Amino acid sequence: MRYSFRFYYAAIVGTGFIAYNQMKNNKAEMKEIMQLKNYMAEPITPLAQLEQNPDDMKTQMELLIMRIQAEFCRALEKEEDQESKFKVDRWTRKEGGGGITCVLQDGRVFEKAGVNISVVSGTLPPAAVQQMRSRGKNLQSSELPFFAAGVSAVIHPRNPMVPTVHFNYRCSMVVRRWYRSNSIDDAIHFHLTLKDACDAHDPTYYPKFKKWCDDYFTIPHRGERRGIGGIFFDDIDFPSKEKAFEFITSCAESVVPSYIPIVQKHKDDAYGYHERQWQLLRRGRYVEFNLVYDRGTKFGLHTPEARYESILMSLPLNAKWEYMHEPKLNSPEEILMRVLKEPRDWLNIEKGKRIVG
Numbered sequence: 001m002r003y004s005f006r007f008y009y010a011a012i013v014g015t016g017f018i019a020y021n022q023m024k025n026n027k028a029e030m031k032e033i034m035q036l037k038n039y040m041a042e043p044i045t046p047l048a049q050l051e052q053n054p055d056d057m058k059t060q061m062e063l064l065i066m067r068i069q070a071e072f073c074r075a076l077e078k079e080e081d082q083e084s085k086f087k088v089d090r091w092t093r094k095e096g097g098g099g100i101t102c103v104l105q106d107g108r109v110f111e112k113a114g115v116n117i118s119v120v121s122g123t124l125p126p127a128a129v130q131q132m133r134s135r136g137k138n139l140q141s142s143e144l145p146f147f148a149a150g151v152s153a154v155i156h157p158r159n160p161m162v163p164t165v166h167f168n169y170r171c172s173m174v175v176r177r178w179y180r181s182n183s184i185d186d187a188i189h190f191h192l193t194l195k196d197a198c199d200a201h202d203p204t205y206y207p208k209f210k211k212w213c214d215d216y217f218t219i220p221h222r223g224e225r226r227g228i229g230g231i232f233f234d235d236i237d238f239p240s241k242e243k244a245f246e247f248i249t250s251c252a253e254s255v256v257p258s259y260i261p262i263v264q265k266h267k268d269d270a271y272g273y274h275e276r277q278w279q280l281l282r283r284g285r286y287v288e289f290n291l292v293y294d295r296g297t298k299f300g301l302h303t304p305e306a307r308y309e310s311i312l313m314s315l316p317l318n319a320k321w322e323y324m325h326e327p328k329l330n331s332p333e334e335i336l337m338r339v340l341k342e343p344r345d346w347l348n349i350e351k352g353k354r355i356v357g
Contacts, residue, residue: 002065032063033041039066040073041090043118057241058147058160065117065151066100068252072153073102073115075256079263080107086115093305095122100309105317108158109267114313115153122304151252152296154314155259161269164227164286165259166314168296184346186262187228191346193258194231195251201243207349209233214343219289224340226289278333280320287319 036042036051043050045062055061073086084107092098099118104110124144145307163186189208198205213232218225231251236244290297300311327333345351 006207030058032067033036034063035046035067035070039070040086040088040102041100044090044092044100044117052074057245058149060245061149062119064249064252065119065149068151069100069102069115069117069256072255073104075260076104076110076115076155077112079260079267080104080109084108084110089310091307091310093120093122093307095120095305098119099307099310101313103313109162111157111158112317113153113158113240114155115151116310116313117149118149118310119149120149120303120354124303151211152314153255154282156316157263157267160268160275161266162263164283165255166227167230167255186265187344187346189261190228190230190258193254194251195347197254198231198247200250201247205233205247219285219293222285222288224285225343226286226336226340228339228346277320278327280318280322281325283316283319284313284321287315290314 034043034047043062043066050059050062077085084104086102086104089101089103090098091101097118097120099116099120102115104113107113122145124146136143150168154164154166156164176251194210195206198209209231210229213230214225217227217229233240238244238249297311300306301308327337
């Protein structure tokens with residue numbers, strides 16, 4: 001019996017996950033080697049099984065997300081005070097697989113930083129299948145076997161001048177204020193790094209996935225985008241599974257160079273009560289999007305034996321809602337709101353201009 005192999009991104013608790021309802025033991029070119037001493041914890045799949053199937057795509061994906069999680073956590077810890085470290089929580093689920101949740105809380109630089117991986121398998125319940133059907137998936141059965149593996153992170157800095165970043169191989173940055181040209185420089189740096197990762201595989205990817213990000217990370221009832229954008233994609237299975245895997249590897253590896261330099265640049269910037277209150281209001285918008293609209297969150301909550309602490313680790317420690325809040329005209333906050341309502345072409349691609357890194 002032959003089976004098809006397909007990648008789905010953002011379908012199972014985030015873009016970084018692979019899910020396929022029909023499995024196939026296809027061989028893939030080796031991309032990752034096991035680095036046990038460098039991971040945050042022991043892999044979820046038994047070591048003997050990983051060693052026996054080094055070329056299998058499921059092994060490749062698990063080793064990739066283990067590496068990306070560790071590299072990002074180490075990079076974040078380097079920006080913190082020495083005593084601030086990630087709490088590592090390795091968990092398993094009865095139906096199959098598990099995950100590693102890494103959370104740093106109450107640091108001097110990061111108020112809350114979460115970097116998760118999960119490697120799970122089992123049967124999707126009708127509610128999860130129905131959600132995929134609502135996005136146009138042609139799924140015949142009401143219950144489907146699945147495998148999913150991915151990495152996701154949300155970083156909430158303490159300083160309002162440092163942007164929040166969210167990635168599940170979908171990258172979106174939130175700038176808290178819009179004080180100076182440096183904010184534009186940061187946006188260009190962020191987008192240019194993502195564009196370079198895309199261009200290495202297909203020059204059409206960045207403009208297409210940038211627009212997809214602007215459209216996806218929208219809060220319809222507010223008429224606002226979640227942030228200044230990034231890239232977003234799902235259901236990538238072209239031109240081949242090997243090429244798709246190489247592409248998401250490049251995207252994952254772009255996280256540290258796109259974000260950490262901005263943290264280093266602004267983590268010691270001065271700020272006051274007003275800036276902090278604006279930061280908390282923007283976090284409230286994040287909560288609204290994450291709990292009401294985010295497909296990954298909803299899909300995760302529908303998954304059997306869902307681990308709610310890990311699914312909701314992305315929520316900030318503190319957030320705020322004010323009734324009918326309106327920023328003052330031409331204030332940094334009001335200027336930012338214009339950007340969130342009308343996404344910008346940060347790299348001037350639509351005008352035919354080329355930004356060189």
